[in-house]
Amino acid sequence: MDNQNILIVISFLFSGFSFAQEDSTSQKKEILIQEVRIIGVKFNEIKTPDLQQQTDKVLSEISGVTLIKRGNYAQEPTIRGLNSGQLSSTLDGMHIFGACTDRMDPISSYVEPNNLNSIQLNLGPTEEQSTNQVGGGLNFKLLKAIPNAEKLFSGRIGAGFETNALAIQSLGSLQYSRKKWALSVNGIFRKANNYYAGNREQILFSQYEKYNVGGSFTALLDSFNIIHVDYLQDNGKDIGYPALTMDVSFANAKIISIGHEYKKDSNRIYKMESKVYLNFIDHAMDDTKRPPETVPMHMDMPGTSRTVGFYSGGKLRVSHKQFIQFKITGFQNDLHAEMTMYPPIGKEMFMLTIPDARRSVIGLSVSDKLYFGSNINLSIGGRFEFVKSEITTLLGRQTLTSFYNGNPTKTNLLYNIFIQFEEKLGKKTMLYFGIAKALRNPTLQEMYGFYLYNRVDGHDYLGNPMLKTESSWNGNLGMKYKTSKWNLNGQIYSYFFKDYIAGRVLADYSVMTIGGKGVKEYVNLPSAILYGSEFTLEWKPIHKLLIQSMNSVSYAKDNDGDALPFIPPFKSINAISYDLKETNIKLESIIGAQQKHV
């Protein structure tokens, strides 16, 4: 992280827009992007917020989320500095795994505000969890077509321009809504040139181009049953990564799902939701656009990720004081990544960097929410999960023999439990605290990755199929205060890790990546600790003026006192926005302190 980065963005947003938080508890947040109000089975009114911005921008304004920036595109979201292996990223409950070995393609890069309804953030195991993770996760909820809308046809078009990257965006959506069914399509095209930093310095290789199209079909079978068919396709190309030595020639995602929803408030099981899905990501890195003197050797680095899965879950009302939520999830993810290097003389070299690894997961989550009186509620829940990891091809197994000669197939049983307590102290104040014990399986990259280069520490990483389960005790304590003018939320949290997964230097290994500093292997560190605090403030002194401040600080170290990677130090986002008729004026500053604990 550089010294102090102060970035001031002035954006004129047509139509007023502010994030509303809905269905939020202390450890679970939902950030609405496009509001869909449901009145009975009649849907109406879609607000038109600022759909021009990148998903990254939306994420960066969520308290607890920090983005790791490698370019002007596809920044990697982390929650409280936890890494992607400790978090789950899902799209409408569907598991999707990026195909890029350099983590250039987080899930957030394949969705656009234009096709999102909301973003759910979980800060640990909660009722919403769909896989075993120690650090919670993000769920991007897709916008659905709405039958029985006020207008038969409704639509929206928009165009935008950003000066600092000479970027253009055009977006549009169209919905055709009948009484019993509806079809909607939406699309966005973005093209950005090189980004200009604050001092008018051009950041080379920060360009990108993409289009994203989504289609949604909804059918009301009767008053209680709804069928959804959703398709999303995102095609990015010529995406520059100034922080890396390579760019991305293309990053394509195809995501399809069929789901069923059942809602009947008078039933004991008053809500059921099920889905089957399939997604495929195809990604290729590219060094051909870089000046030849910066490319010691031309390489092709394509990768694919394919996931099939399902989930099914529901909500059960035991009494008006007790609600049980359950969900069974299963998915299978196949990862393949390869590298072909072309030396100036001699034969090309080929290797698998993710040697055709597969993960199969099936698990059951159950939670129970209890209300004691009108002021106290308690959530207790847990999840059991079976995980199988394996290598599916002969070439993959041969590759693995380079560093591991045992059976590569590993199975694991995981669980987590959580308890969260909330108590209202009077009408304006709420106190909350919770503890959770969570386990996670090592990722396929951590188990089987083969010389995956990490540009942050300059090391090639070797996987380790012998990695043990990482576990964490996680605690949180906080307080909320809300009036018509003020909204304050302060929280402290800590994670005590056991068998924390991190890289350890293999001293006498020769580095494969040209210019690399060494080779690391994933190992389990005996313990690690992460703790921090978040404080958010919203103040509406007068009707049209909103002052927001989000502040977070975190600190982490392992058992030897060494810093953990990617832990954001102090961060503060402060914004003033003012509604002026149809125009919203927003002044925002983001301050990030330098991480000195490294």
Added chain:
Amino acid sequence: MKNIFLAMFIASISLVSCKKEELNPNPTVPIAPVIVNYTTLGTDTTANNEIVTLYSLTSEIKTGYNKTFITVKDLSGIAITNATVVFEPLMDMGMMQHASPVENPIYNSDIEKYEGVVIYTMSSLSGVWTLGVNVNGSSVSFGITVLESPTQVVRSFTGTDGEIYIITLVPPSTWNVGMNELEIMINKKTSMMSFPADNDFTAVLTPEMVSMAHGSPNNISPVLVGNGHYKGTVNLTMTGDWRLHLELSKAGVIINTDAYLDILF
């Protein structure tokens, strides 16, 4: 309508399981019966009226380690399986003549042939190769055209002890990405015509990806298994041009710091 959930659930499970079978190719590749196509290099009859036929595994003979087969029959066509067979390769360079290391043939009843090894240390560009086959004391001779191997798989060097040695790669059927068994052979030149196996070496193996100047971990240096053969394990982390650096010692004294062999796959 209530059954929709159940139907979806069943559909989802069956979809996942169908996919699983489809995506899961049988991980154990069945071992096909090995069909070896022998190339006949020539047939000749010894003074003792024994018909000798010479075979190789490839139509082209290249420098390095070559498995070589013969059959011996009497004039009525009945195989003779108990003959004493000796390979006598000869390189005629005009000014001088020399032989090369061999492993003399032994009858292999499975393939009904005598099976041995000839190491051609240079290509036919340097002179004329003939392979003499001595059956029970009586020789026949075959002209052999030896092409240069694309990589250095055999090397002759003068050690720090002043002796001349031949080091040869015993090639596997294929090289794979990952761990591979590595076998080499070392012979000592005691005269122009005599190249006995040398069992006194210790070797230190360091593979290198030449184009990128990196190595690989977890290699096991070759150790003696007998008859001048040394076996170890080489880790080829990717395809391409690999150089197997070999530091060779005898009784603790380094004979050659880098008697490297090259492979390409």
